[in-house]
Amino acid sequence: MRSPLPLAEAVAAEAVGFADRLDTIDPAGRGASTPCADWTIDDLANHVAVGMVRDAEAFHRARFGVPSPPGEVMLGGADPALVVRAAVEHLLDAVIRGPQTWPTVPLPFGPYPVTAALQSLIVEFGVHRNDLEVATGQRIPPFSDATRTALFGFGEHYLLRQAAPLEASACAFTLAAPSATLSITWNGGRWVRGADAARECRIAGSDDAVARLMLRRLDITDPRIDLLDPHHLAPLFPCAIRPL
Numbered sequence: 001m002r003s004p005l006p007l008a009e010a011v012a013a014e015a016v017g018f019a020d021r022l023d024t025i026d027p028a029g030r031g032a033s034t035p036c037a038d039w040t041i042d043d044l045a046n047h048v049a050v051g052m053v054r055d056a057e058a059f060h061r062a063r064f065g066v067p068s069p070p071g072e073v074m075l076g077g078a079d080p081a082l083v084v085r086a087a088v089e090h091l092l093d094a095v096i097r098g099p100q101t102w103p104t105v106p107l108p109f110g111p112y113p114v115t116a117a118l119q120s121l122i123v124e125f126g127v128h129r130n131d132l133e134v135a136t137g138q139r140i141p142p143f144s145d146a147t148r149t150a151l152f153g154f155g156e157h158y159l160l161r162q163a164a165p166l167e168a169s170a171c172a173f174t175l176a177a178p179s180a181t182l183s184i185t186w187n188g189g190r191w192v193r194g195a196d197a198a199r200e201c202r203i204a205g206s207d208d209a210v211a212r213l214m215l216r217r218l219d220i221t222d223p224r225i226d227l228l229d230p231h232h233l234a235p236l237f238p239c240a241i242r243p244l
Helices: 005-023 041-063 080-096 114-135 145-154 156-162 207-214 234-240
Strands: 105-107 110-112 171-177 180-186 191-193 200-204 226-228
Touching: 005 041, 005 080, 005 114, 005 145, 041 080, 041 105, 041 114, 105 114, 110 114, 114 145, 114 156, 145 156, 145 207, 156 180, 156 191, 156 207, 171 207, 171 234, 180 207, 200 207, 200 234
Parallel strands: 171 200
Antiparallel strands: 105 110, 171 180, 180 191, 200 226
């Protein structure tokens, strides 16, 4: 098994990048809105700090063979940027000291193999770093290469994790970007990998556009998205895939 350290370092880069950006914002401006529905910058910062603490602890639990996920974390009055940086060091320590063969990592949102767990965290913190950039005035900056690579590497697993039941007959969505093509199918009772339905909506765009759509940071009607949708399934996509 390849060392998970490079992936952990990519998680660290996204999370520390978030903290660095947060430090540039005057406290009076942290009530501004973000791309996360109903969240201010302060809300987003607290979410990222709490998540980083819990995620780092999950990796230490995996080291010791503890299968239960970490519990609730309360920041109190702690500075979220300082918490993020300390939790990043805690995560890297866990990965550096971890076993050669990792058990499943008990992340707060479910147990994952170590590679998938770290890819998931790159996406989590990379997207929220981008959310913060948008909230502070940058006009739709692209996701980092690491975030897009992790998202497409996680691929259909990400879509299935975010998929919600539909009140619809069988249908499939295929997302085609230059770097990846991903498909999921609603079979009438549950979501499964692959395109296996007579009714299919094919969605194409650049890597960044398709990644944004997957993460629900872009609407399916956006001009950066091209549709081949003979069955008029596109309006179901926002119901099918929940935002990160």
